[in-house]
Amino acid sequence: MTSSRPLKFGVRLGQQSYSEPVPRICFLIYLLFTLDFFVHISSRIPGVNQFRPTLILVGLLALFLLFNAGRLKEKLQSPTAKALGILLLYILVTMPLVKWPGSALRDNTQEFIKAFVFFYFTLLIIDTDKRLKWFLFIFLGSQLFRVIEPLYLNVTEGYWGSGTYMGGAIQNRLAGAPHDVINGNELGFVIATLVPFLHYLLIKKGWLLKLVYFALLGVLLWALVLTMSRGALIALLVVLWFIFKQSERKPLLLAIAFVVAVVGWSQMSDVQRDRYLSLTGADVQGSGSASGRLSGIGHELGLAMDYPLFGHGLGTTGEAKFNKFGRAQASHSLYAELVIEIGIFGFVLFMGFLRAIYKNFKVLQAQTQKIEKDEALAKELSFEQDLALAMRACFWMYVVYSINYWGLSVYYWYLFGGLCAAVVMLTERKVMRIEQQAKDDVPMKGLS
Structure with missing residues (x-):
């Protein structure tokens, strides 16, 4: 008999629709796409980039998912998918109404596509616990x-990759490796993203994995210092606050934090x-750039008001800043970037997408309450429980870091949103299966 019990995240899934995952080849291509996107495998092999492997992989995945549309359409009814779908439709419909539609369509659409497809690929392809x-x-x-590649190059070859102007001179900052074109702030963002996942997924395991975690944490903190990224430090403090808040050993954590800080x-x-002291408002080297970052956000909000309804166009922040201020720069803040590029209405829709992501944690929290009352569920859902804690800390870290970081055409919110929706789906299914097994076992016990 096919179950049609409504799931809490808003999708009614029949048993057939989730018992048949998408073909394995689709999952393997997605893993390859993920590796190539982040590690830049194709750029490390001479001549491969000219064939546009990233776009080829995106096209293959889109075709596979299109051929399996029948079993996937129900997943697209989740609130998160609907919220993103409305945003994408808005961007498409208002494209002719933005200030520079030609620049948006011709120069910037490709980067946006490579970013938001992470949501759909993750939601639709990550459909089993193993995957x-x-x-x-x-x-x-x-x-x-x-993180490790540029740090290794720094130790062995003196590589830095980036710099910042402080005290009348250029000071070295650790950035991405030569094949990974990210600056120090972006590398710091990668570090801040890693910490909550490594902590919650490894800290409760055996002593070997605990040692691995602490070793990796030391490496990550070392690399973070070398990036001199103040925004990443603030983001990491958000993560550490969540870890501290949920810990049962707060005095020990405070002692460890004090020793590490000293x-x-x-x-x-x-x-x-001096770079980090500038966050406190102290009159040190770098304090000017810290206050300049805040004033830059204010200037961007003023720029957004030049064309507030529908925006200047997708990916046109640099162009808009050049025309207004004479200097082409990426946005200082996702929230300002949204209004600049897709207008006030687009800003509201993107916030609706983030709100839908947040609602997933409410569902996972409800499952956590069930775990506390059911020993079978606690055993089956221990991984999902730890992952939910990591994602919750990561979500609020992203919210805070987005004040100081662009993101409309960057992968992180889309991948994270797809991951949250997929985890909620898998968790709900597992709970349903365990509860159904418990019901089926009742008459058998009675007969025995």
């Missing part, structure tokens, strides 16, 4: 590689100390 764990392994592993501070150079 979820493999995807997390590949995604987190690739992010670790992005040791880390003693190992910093004077330039690095």
Whole structure:
């Protein structure tokens, strides 16, 4: 008999629709796409980039999903998918109404597509527990590689990759490796994303994995110091607050944090100390750039008001800033970028997408309450429970970091939204299966 019990995230899934995952080849291509996107495998092999492998992989995945549309259409009824769908429709319909539709369509659409497809690929392809764990392994592993590679090059070859103007001179900052074109702030963002997942997925395991976690944490903090990214430090503090808040060993965590802070501070150079002290408002090197960042956000909001209804066009922040201020720069803030590029209405729709992501945590919280009362569920859903804690910390870190970071045509909110929706779906199905098994076992016990 096919079950049609409504799931809490708003999708009515029959048993047939979720018992048949998409073909394995589709999942393997997605893993390859993820690796190539983050590790840039194609750029490391001479001549491969000219064939546009990323777009080829996107096209193959889109075709596979189109051929399996019958079993996937119900997933697209989730509130998160609907919210993103409305946003995409709005961007498409208002494209002729923006200030620079030609620039948006000709120069910037490709980057936006490569970003938002992460939502649909993750939601539609990550449809079993095994695939979820493999995807997390590949995604987190690739992010670790992005941090360890430039750090290794720094130690062995003196590589830095970026710099910042402080004290009348250019000071070195660690950035992405030569094949990974990200600046110090973006590398810091990768580090801040890794910490909650590594913490919650490894800290409760055996001593070996605990040692691996602490070793990796030391490497990540070392790399973060070298990036001199103040925004990433604030983002990391958000994550650490959630870890502290949910910990049962708060005094121990405070002691560890104090020791790490003292040791880390003693190992910093004077330039690095001044860089981070500038966050406090102290009159040190770098304080001007810190206040300049805040004033830059204010200027961007003023720029957004030049064309507030529908915006200047997708990906045109740099062009708009050049025309207004004479300098082409990426946005200082996602929230300002939204109004600049897709207008006030687009801003509201994007916030609706983030709100839909947040609602997924309410569903996972309800499942956590069930875990506390059911030993079978606690055993079956221990991984999902830890993952939910990691995602919750990551969500609020993203919310805070987006004040200081662009993101409309960047992958992180879309991948995260798809991952949250997929985890909720898998968790709901597992709960339904366990509850159904418990009901089926009742008459059998009675007969025995």
